[in-house]
Amino acid sequence: MAMQISGASLRRLPQYLSVLVRLADEGQRNVTSAELARRLRLDETLVRKDLAMTKFTGKPRVGFGVPELLAHLQDFLGARHTKEAILVGAGRLGQALVAYHGFEKYNLSIVALFDTNPDKIGGQVEGRQIYPLWQAAAFAQRNSIRIAVLTVPSDAAQPVADMLADAGVLAFWNFSGHPLNLPDPVVVLNEDLAESLAVLSHRVGNLTMVGAGE
Amino acid sequence: MAMQISGASLRRLPQYLSVLVRLADEGQRNVTSAELARRLRLDETLVRKDLAMTKFTGKPRVGFGVPELLAHLQDFLGARHTKEAILVGAGRLGQALVAYHGFEKYNLSIVALFDTNPDKIGGQVEGRQIYPLWQAAAFAQRNSIRIAVLTVPSDAAQPVADMLADAGVLAFWNFSGHPLNLPDPVVVLNEDLAESLAVLSHRVGNLTMVGAGE
DNA sequence: TAGATTGTTAATCGATTAACAATC
DNA sequence: TAGATTGTTAATCGATTAACAATC
Numbered sequence: 001m002a003m004q005i006s007g008a009s010l011r012r013l014p015q016y017l018s019v020l021v022r023l024a025d026e027g028q029r030n031v032t033s034a035e036l037a038r039r040l041r042l043d044e045t046l047v048r049k050d051l052a053m054t055k056f057t058g059k060p061r062v063g064f065g066v067p068e069l070l071a072h073l074q075d076f077l078g079a080r081h082t083k084e085a086i087l088v089g090a091g092r093l094g095q096a097l098v099a100y101h102g103f104e105k106y107n108l109s110i111v112a113l114f115d116t117n118p119d120k121i122g123g124q125v126e127g128r129q130i131y132p133l134w135q136a137a138a139f140a141q142r143n144s145i146r147i148a149v150l151t152v153p154s155d156a157a158q159p160v161a162d163m164l165a166d167a168g169v170l171a172f173w174n175f176s177g178h179p180l181n182l183p184d185p186v187v188v189l190n191e192d193l194a195e196s197l198a199v200l201s202h203r204v205g206n207l208t209m210v211g212a213g214e
Numbered sequence: 215m216a217m218q219i220s221g222a223s224l225r226r227l228p229q230y231l232s233v234l235v236r237l238a239d240e241g242q243r244n245v246t247s248a249e250l251a252r253r254l255r256l257d258e259t260l261v262r263k264d265l266a267m268t269k270f271t272g273k274p275r276v277g278f279g280v281p282e283l284l285a286h287l288q289d290f291l292g293a294r295h296t297k298e299a300i301l302v303g304a305g306r307l308g309q310a311l312v313a314y315h316g317f318e319k320y321n322l323s324i325v326a327l328f329d330t331n332p333d334k335i336g337g338q339v340e341g342r343q344i345y346p347l348w349q350a351a352a353f354a355q356r357n358s359i360r361i362a363v364l365t366v367p368s369d370a371a372q373p374v375a376d377m378l379a380d381a382g383v384l385a386f387w388n389f390s391g392h393p394l395n396l397p398d399p400v401v402v403l404n405e406d407l408a409e410s411l412a413v414l415s416h417r418v419g420n421l422t423m424v425g426a427g428e
Numbered sequence: 429t430a431g432a433t434t435g436t437t438a439a440t441c442g443a444t445t446a447a448c449a450a451t452c
Numbered sequence: 453t454a455g456a457t458t459g460t461t462a463a464t465c466g467a468t469t470a471a472c473a474a475t476c
Contacts, residue, residue, distance in 0.1 A: 011412065012409075032458090045459095049443095060459090061452055077419075093314055096306055096309070099306040100306060171418045173411075179255055193314065194316050195228055195229070197319075198228040202290065203385065203401045204360060204361060205292030222466095222468090247433080259435095272433080274433045274475045275434085
């Protein structure tokens with residue numbers, strides 16, 4: 001009965017959030033589904049459906065209260081209580097993610113980094129310490145860490161994930177490009193820049209072909 | 215009649231590619247759709263359908279030729295002729311992307327960076343020069359650049375994209391989080407870490423709630 | 429040949445869009 | 453009240469999965 005929100009809907013919520021932040025800054029009190037739709041190039045019915053999934057209701061003739069909806073979505077997305085995470089694989093991508101300030105909006109805080117490279121261990125990234133990989137599981141357990149960001153080489157992804165899942169980590173943000181196999185309650189979110197790049201590469205290939213001939 | 219491949223299929227092709235690279239290394243000659251499906255946790259019919267979309271055919275009782283399919287997918291994804299791109303916004307994320315070696319697999323080469331920050335201009339990232347933003351359009355035009363990676367703040371995304379589109383850029387990989395509005399042949403691929411983070415944040419919120427009470 | 433595996437057509441599923449009654 | 457806008461049910465669309473005939 002409590003209909004589960006789809007991944008597709010969930011991915012649009014931060015987009016609504018970012019429009020709402022702007023509208024709130026401008027002091028706008030209410031916003032209609034039509035206006036949200038227009039700004040994000042979506043269908044207005046889809047907007048109403050997405051918001052309904054989060055159990056927020058608007059007012060006919062008025063729309064949705066901007067500050068109320070803003071706060072509601074932040075709550076819904078879990079953006080209002082801090083979650084601690086560790087990052088495994090302090091390479092270039094890992095270090096960039098630690099420095100990426102987008103995390104803060106969702107109150108995700110990376111508290112420690114782990115790596116196998118002795119040259120990196122003991123160093124710091126953005127004020128966070130890099131520890132040896134073998135300490136990761138114990139660290140996660142001791143600090144009740146629930147989230148791990150995996151920026152390890154693809155070969156290392158599965159063994160590292162297994163180890164951390166054993167230590168109680170419940171969610172993985174997996175940048176390794178290797179699909180993970182983990183027991184059921186564990187959440188895996190795969191992020192694969194290669195996929196996007198393939199899409200771009202193919203489309204550009206087609207464009208230039210069209211441009212060149214035919 | 216020449217059925218257009220869907221984005222969903224296209225995103226799976228690099229996954230097949232990475233399995234094929236591994237199989238080719240191991241010297242395996244043929245692979246069945248069932249084996250590809252198992253390794254990537256997909257349905258085997260879906261695998262056959264995806265490969266059919268690229269116009270590659272297998273042999274009943276044998277499967278798909280590993281080296282042939284590998285080469286075919288690389289071609290299909292445009293991974294076999296080099297494409298030059300510029301990157302606008304040499305911040306942390308931008309610099310990380312330049313350093314990210316995943317690009318090379320698809321023969322996408324970032325040849326120059328642009329930024330407005332005088333402290334950055336004149337500097338280098340991974341051997342590539344950082345130029346002032348106002349030179350970007352002329353540079354793109356002079357060098358027939360077709361692809362731009364946008365790692366600028368969201369407010370700057372639309373004006374920068376307009377300027378580059380005027381200069382002949384046909385494809386944008388947009389990390390700004392701001393939806394772009396561009397004329398029709400132009401390809402935009404949006405990459406939004408905030409979306410993924412929202413999905414993760416929500417799912418973890420649910421997990422911990424389940425763990426805590428109910 | 430018999431049987432495994434492909435390629436394709438049909439059925440299902442889920443997400444988006446259209447239609448419209450409810451409401452303020 | 454009249455009319456704009458919500459919330460929801462029905463229709464459409466596209467992608468995935470199932471079924472199965474073709475083929476080597």
